[in-house]
Amino acid sequence: MIENLDTSITRLKLVEGEIATAATEVGRRPDSVTLVVVSKTFAVEEIAPILAAGHRVFGENRIQEAILKWPSLRAQFAGVELHLIGPLQSNKVAEAVALFDVIQTVDRPKIARALAAEMMKQKRCLQLFVQVNTGEEAQKAGITPKMTVDFVRYCRDELKLEIVGLMCIPPVEEMPAPHFAFLGKLAAMCGVAKLSMGMSADYATAVQLGATHVRVGSAIFGGRDRVAG
Numbered sequence: 001m002i003e004n005l006d007t008s009i010t011r012l013k014l015v016e017g018e019i020a021t022a023a024t025e026v027g028r029r030p031d032s033v034t035l036v037v038v039s040k041t042f043a044v045e046e047i048a049p050i051l052a053a054g055h056r057v058f059g060e061n062r063i064q065e066a067i068l069k070w071p072s073l074r075a076q077f078a079g080v081e082l083h084l085i086g087p088l089q090s091n092k093v094a095e096a097v098a099l100f101d102v103i104q105t106v107d108r109p110k111i112a113r114a115l116a117a118e119m120m121k122q123k124r125c126l127q128l129f130v131q132v133n134t135g136e137e138a139q140k141a142g143i144t145p146k147m148t149v150d151f152v153r154y155c156r157d158e159l160k161l162e163i164v165g166l167m168c169i170p171p172v173e174e175m176p177a178p179h180f181a182f183l184g185k186l187a188a189m190c191g192v193a194k195l196s197m198g199m200s201a202d203y204a205t206a207v208q209l210g211a212t213h214v215r216v217g218s219a220i221f222g223g224r225d226r227v228a229g
């Protein structure tokens with residue numbers, strides 16, 4: 001057990017080192033990249049050591065799971081920044097706005113409107129990313145690339161939402177680099193600065209192609225034995 005905990009912190013430092021190296025290689029500052037540690041499926045006992053080591057930015061993909069884990073962790077560690085990186089349904093918007101600081105998966109007008117109304121109601125202002133389905137996969141969440149510019153404009157101009165960037169999950173069977181480069185181009189067209197892209201297998205590539213946020217789980221915690229959505 002203790003050995004496992006040490007290992008996750010060792011891996012965290014390794015990932016941080018690789019991010020810094022990748023950033024430096026392309027002339028970026030290492031601190032221009034935020035590491036979102038993806039803690040889905042991992043228990044509070046496994047997450048707490050990462051917090052104790054000083055890390056504060058985490059991602060979860062299921063609201064119900066996050067509600068069970070994060071209030072107690074936040075009570076122990078100040079300054080947590082929690083990102084929702086999984087799909088958001090209308091009936092979970094109130095809970096999501098109450099718990100998360102950043103939502104990376106805004107992908108349709110209905111959810112954008114629900115978020116705008118709920119943030120007003122709760123007087124909370126979350127930072128939002130629009131998720132883009134860069135591979136145009138039928139089963140994957142995200143707005144289509146050709147609708148992205150108009151959707152970002154709608155969110156900002158009509159709904160007054162704080163859209164800070166774009167997020168993508170490339171198709172598993174394809175090389176990720178073209179998707180990362182494409183997301184960067186789309187972000188420039190939308191006039192947003194942040195790019196959430198890159199996971200355990202490809203975060204260094206993502207950093208070289210401009211990622212400001214990488215989402216890394218298994219490279220830090222080890223493999224997930226439970227299936228995560």
Ligand SMILES: *Cc1c(COP(=O)(O)O)cnc(C)c1O
Binds near residue numbers: 199215219228229
């Ligand atoms: C699970 C997940 C990750 C992290 O995946 P790893 O391969 O474990 O690093 C990143 N992004 C999203 C959206 C995820 O659901």
